[in-house]
Amino acid sequence: MKLQALAAGQTDRIGNVNIDFLRHISKLATGCENEIGMPIRLETRRIPKHHDIFAEGDTLRDVMFLRDGWAYRYRLLGDGRRHIVNFLIPGDFVGPYFPTAAHFCGTLTDVTLCQAPRSDFSDANRNYPALASALEAIMATEYRLLSERLVSLGRRNARERMAHLLVELYERMRRVGLITDNSYEFPVTQEILADTLGLSVVHVNRTLRSLREDGFATVGFGRVCIRDLDGLRDVAGADEPTQAHWSLGTSAPVPFAAAS
Amino acid sequence: MKLQALAAGQTDRIGNVNIDFLRHISKLATGCENEIGMPIRLETRRIPKHHDIFAEGDTLRDVMFLRDGWAYRYRLLGDGRRHIVNFLIPGDFVGPYFPTAAHFCGTLTDVTLCQAPRSDFSDANRNYPALASALEAIMATEYRLLSERLVSLGRRNARERMAHLLVELYERMRRVGLITDNSYEFPVTQEILADTLGLSVVHVNRTLRSLREDGFATVGFGRVCIRDLDGLRDVAGADEPTQAHWSLGTSAPVPFAAAS
DNA sequence: CGACATCTTGAGCTGGCTCAAGCGTAGTGG
DNA sequence: CCACTACGCTTGAGCCAGCTCAAGATGTCG
Numbered sequence: 001m002k003l004q005a006l007a008a009g010q011t012d013r014i015g016n017v018n019i020d021f022l023r024h025i026s027k028l029a030t031g032c033e034n035e036i037g038m039p040i041r042l043e044t045r046r047i048p049k050h051h052d053i054f055a056e057g058d059t060l061r062d063v064m065f066l067r068d069g070w071a072y073r074y075r076l077l078g079d080g081r082r083h084i085v086n087f088l089i090p091g092d093f094v095g096p097y098f099p100t101a102a103h104f105c106g107t108l109t110d111v112t113l114c115q116a117p118r119s120d121f122s123d124a125n126r127n128y129p130a131l132a133s134a135l136e137a138i139m140a141t142e143y144r145l146l147s148e149r150l151v152s153l154g155r156r157n158a159r160e161r162m163a164h165l166l167v168e169l170y171e172r173m174r175r176v177g178l179i180t181d182n183s184y185e186f187p188v189t190q191e192i193l194a195d196t197l198g199l200s201v202v203h204v205n206r207t208l209r210s211l212r213e214d215g216f217a218t219v220g221f222g223r224v225c226i227r228d229l230d231g232l233r234d235v236a237g238a239d240e241p242t243q244a245h246w247s248l249g250t251s252a253p254v255p256f257a258a259a260s
Numbered sequence: 261m262k263l264q265a266l267a268a269g270q271t272d273r274i275g276n277v278n279i280d281f282l283r284h285i286s287k288l289a290t291g292c293e294n295e296i297g298m299p300i301r302l303e304t305r306r307i308p309k310h311h312d313i314f315a316e317g318d319t320l321r322d323v324m325f326l327r328d329g330w331a332y333r334y335r336l337l338g339d340g341r342r343h344i345v346n347f348l349i350p351g352d353f354v355g356p357y358f359p360t361a362a363h364f365c366g367t368l369t370d371v372t373l374c375q376a377p378r379s380d381f382s383d384a385n386r387n388y389p390a391l392a393s394a395l396e397a398i399m400a401t402e403y404r405l406l407s408e409r410l411v412s413l414g415r416r417n418a419r420e421r422m423a424h425l426l427v428e429l430y431e432r433m434r435r436v437g438l439i440t441d442n443s444y445e446f447p448v449t450q451e452i453l454a455d456t457l458g459l460s461v462v463h464v465n466r467t468l469r470s471l472r473e474d475g476f477a478t479v480g481f482g483r484v485c486i487r488d489l490d491g492l493r494d495v496a497g498a499d500e501p502t503q504a505h506w507s508l509g510t511s512a513p514v515p516f517a518a519a520s
Numbered sequence: 521c522g523a524c525a526t527c528t529t530g531a532g533c534t535g536g537c538t539c540a541a542g543c544g545t546a547g548t549g550g
Numbered sequence: 551c552c553a554c555t556a557c558g559c560t561t562g563a564g565c566c567a568g569c570t571c572a573a574g575a576t577g578t579c580g
Binding site: 146147148156196 | 337338341343362395396397399404406407408410456458497
Binding site for chain 2: 558561
């Protein structure tokens with residue numbers, strides 16, 4: 001589950017920021033010489049699986065990126081109900097976006113984080129607009145992801161939701177080079193899936209069975225195997241105005257703090 | 261529906277950014293001299309009700325704030341299903357976060373926007389970290405709002421969702437001084453409410469009736485009248501770890517681009 | 521190899537949906 | 551000034567997607 005893909009030559013200039021900023025950030029994270037000469041030293045930290053990285057309400061000195069492993073953002077209701085806001089895969093920004101975390105963040109696997117004090121980023125942002133750009137793009141991207149998830153929960157049925165999530169994760173994993181043989185690691189129990197999609201565990205199980213029997217994808221034993229990507233996209237919705245949303249915004253350069 | 265409250269003296273320094281940045285931004289928007297001496301000239305634009313401000317996929321030169329009126333972000337599925345991602349009230353950042361919009365934005369009432377070219381913000385961001393801070397805080401705040409909505413759709417039932425939305429909007433309206441007599445303007449049809457909460461119009465109607473009959477709130481004739489705020493909060497969920505979430509993050513200063 | 525978590529399947533229930541019809545109100549045009 | 555239309559609100563009636571409860575089966579880890 002390492003970010004092997006990131007080792008390969010990165011020719012994109014971060015000045016023309018698109019989602020490839022992720023790779024640059026991750027390159028930073030992996031310690032390779034980075035292209036924007038950003039003077040931030042990232043510390044590495046390991047956290048075992050099934051632990052919280054931070055809790056709702058925590059005020060954190062450091063800003064974190066996920067170098068490898070899976071994590072997830074979640075929130076709890078008073079009566080124990082849980083909702084999972086998003087999954088985090090290698091290369092993702094862990095956060096928090098705000099110094100005070102608005103949600104919990106837990107690990108699904110053993111995890112390696114790369115982190116640096118928030119103040120370092122503040123300083124660097126001022127002198128390296130490309131970095132500020134990248135961070136804004138990260139936020140905008142996750143915002144888009146959330147609104148997509150929101151649409152799912154609001155207006156898609158169980159089958160569509162599941163298909164949508166599987167495709168979304170496929171695209172994200174592909175982007176960081178973690179797809180092999182049309183399949184990807186997926187250390188997510190059906191219970192967690194249920195809390196992500198707003199379903200019951202039982203119904204998640206039946207939904208997965210149905211997708212499997214129809215030849216779209218198999219989910220289990222810690223892996224997702226996509227058998228019919230286009231079909232799965234169709235199930236996910238006759239929506240998605242274009243591919244643009246699957247690709248997480250390749251089209252969109254130049255956020256606020258445009259690089260010079 | 262003007263931002264009267266914003267006219268009053270603003271003593272907060274934006275250097276210690278919290279959600280009060282909204283007021284500063286709005287102050288900019290209203291043309292008053294601003295405190296950070298930011299050299300951005302905002303143009304005013306009016307848009308009639310029931311029009312789109314921008315469409316999904318549009319690439320926009322300008323960044324916009326809502327000076328008065330109501331608007332909403334929404335997305336469409338291929339088969340006509342619609343989901344409303346968020347409402348925008350006076351003082352809100354309209355966006356888009358990314359130059360290329362990831363969703364539609366429509367007006368519910370006649371609306372006044374204040375806007376400036378994105379490039380102006382890019383430049384200003386570099387020289388006025390306080391502004392960059394504020395914009396990041398805006399994003400983080402809306403992120404929090406979305407994740408809250410996500411929890412609603414995933415794990416709350418119709419009654420809880422409705423109560424939660426009404427309280428959320430109450431808090432947001434209060435923040436910009438638009439509450440009078442425990443009530444606020446609410447130019448939202450039951451159909452739009454349905455598309456926001458992931459319910460059918462019929463069920464929205466029944467849910468509102470139930471909340472009205474139980475003495476919590478009345479919704480109709482373009483207004484929400486809160487009759488029992490605490491009760492409504494209880495209905496919304498024995499969740500909300502603290503008040504923090506209702507208050508949209510007053511606690512949280514110093515995002516990435518901390519002001520000096 | 522025992523204990524515990526996870527997955528699976530059956531059976532019956534229900535919250536919220538769909539369909540359908542009636543009503544009030546605001547425009548709109550003749 | 552009134553008829554007409556359109557839109558939004560309301561309520562009834564029946565239905566179904568997804569839920570809950572229950573009970574095995576299958577891992578998996580110390």
